[in-house]
Amino acid sequence: MKSIMTHSSAHSQQHEEILLLLPWYLNDTLTGNERTTVVEHLKTCVECQRSRDEMQAMQLLVSSTETETNEDYWPSFRKLMNRIEQQPSLQAGQSSLSTANPAVARIRPYWVPVSLAASVIFALLLLPLSQTDSPVGVVPKGQFATLTHDSESSEGIAHRLELQFDQPLSAQTLRAAFIETRSNIVSGPDAEGAYLVEVVIPEGMSDAEFLRSLRSIEGVRSAAFAP
Amino acid sequence: MIRNKAGTAADRGQRDQQEVILLERVATRDKHAFEQLYVRYHPQLSRYLGRLMRRPDMVEEAVNDTMLVVWEKAGTFEGRSKVSTWITGIAYLKGIKMLDKLRLMPEQNALDIDEQAGLEESTNLISRLGLEEWIASGLDSISADQRSVIELTYFSGFSYQEIAEVMDCPVNTVKTRMFHARRRLQRLLPALSDSRLAVAADLNDGVEVEQ
Structure with a gap:
């Protein structure tokens, strides 16, 4: 029992x-x-x-009661970066591309011997090109809407390029690809869908080779250095 | 077995390794790495804080307060927990602090639904309010800590040990918070039991269920 x-x-x-x-x-x-x-x-x-x-x-x-979330992180992110940039104590003694810490230097991405921009575009083309993703901030040619201005780099001289694609891309889609490759959208798209982007040409590659590699990529309609 | 949005354990492990690297770069004030981390966490922090606080107008501020701490304190991360646990823990503290400031802790809220309401009454309420609002009212009636446990378990795919780290409490507290939240929701939403079979049928339609 x-x-x-x-x-x-x-x-x-x-x-x-x-x-x-x-x-x-x-x-x-x-x-x-x-x-x-x-x-x-x-x-x-x-x-x-x-x-x-x-x-x-x-x-x-x-x-079923999913809270509404803003799909576009960018406006919130800019607000936060503005907060950070306005407080020098949050940036003191540090560079955004500092390699002072050897452990950090080790994990930084390598600049592989293909052009940075080519890898940017390859990454971009691997993303699903959403046709429903309407381009944002379309402005007349020559009047770019600034989207980001983080252009500092210790990797070399930053070059500005004007890029056009066969299919219209949203700034958000392009930006998402650029984040992964440490490039910047300076502005765009303009009325013709062109973006002004900032990239660093890898050492050992000439400007002409760089442009050729970009233009050879399917989906890129034109690539030229900005005047 | 319900496949949660966080993916398999292997996915989560790989994701965590990537995030440790990102965090190390953020510690050197690498803005690109910070943006990558922000992109990853913006949706899940927005959803988590949205459920925790039940105040959509305050979510963006809470997310940015959280990520500001990540920017400031990235160098102090010691790797004793996952990056997701660390960041979610910061978000939890920010969310609770904001609620506290506004004296909006749910324990102080009046109940929108009568806990003693019967099935018929609940059904009438669903017809009047709509299913979503009815459930939302139920969620409003449990504590923020209980909602946090529900969100982190069902939607973020955290283990009970990870939730204990996020909320800085013993694992048994996590288990009992979940138990009481379930019991309270079942009392508040009695039609839940009645609609169980229909809903389960929908569930089984979309996800793998282990018998």
Whole structure:
């Protein structure tokens, strides 16, 4: 009799523990042992099966109240950078491209022996070109809307290029590609869809080679150094 | 098993390695790295803080307050937790602090839904308010800490240990907050049980469910 009661008590305690763990069983973050215990328990416990179903339902219901989030991070990011730039203490003694820390220097991206801009555009072309993504800030030719102005670089002299693409791209799409490659959109698109971008030509590559490599990329309609 | 938005453990590990590198660059005031980190975290922090605070007008400020701390303190990150845990922990503190300042902690809010309301009453309420508003009212009625646990579990895919780090509390507190949040929502939203089968059918339509 005592043995039955002990067994029952242990089972009840395990049942309570499983009930507490179910949410993390559902999000697949339990350890192997915990997960095995839950799976075994679920095979025989109707109450826990019901709780699991209720939690799935609750998750679906709560996700139906997705809070509205602004898809375009850029305006918020600019606000934050303005805050940072207005507080010298937040930038003191540091360069945005500092390599003073050897550990950091080691992890910085290499400038591979293809042109930076070519890699930028390759990255860009790998992105899904969303036709529904309407170009932003279209202004008449020659009157660029400044999008970013972070142009400092210790890697070499920054060059400004005017780039046009066969398909219209949104500034956001282009910017997302540029972030990964440490280039900048200076302005654009203008009325003809041209962007003014700032890139650093890798050492050992002539300006002409650089432009040729850019122009040879499918999707790039024209590339020229800005006057 | 529900596949959460955070992906598999391997995905999360790879993502964390990339973020440690980004954070090291941010520590040297690398604005490009900071922008990459911002792009990654803007959507999830907006959603998390939106759910935690239930104040859409304050979300942008809270996100930027969080990321400002990341910019300032990147050099102090010691790698004892994941980058996502560290950043979310900052966001949690910012969100709670802002709510506290405004005396908007949900515990002080009046309940919008009668906890004793029966199924019929709830059904009428859903018809009147619409499902989304009805659920939103339910979420308003649990504490910010409970909403935080729900959000981080169901939508960010955090383990209970990671949530304990984010919220700086014992793991048992995380488990009991989740337990009480579930129980309270079930009481507040009794039609949930009734609609369970229909919703579960929808769920099984879109995600893999382990039997």
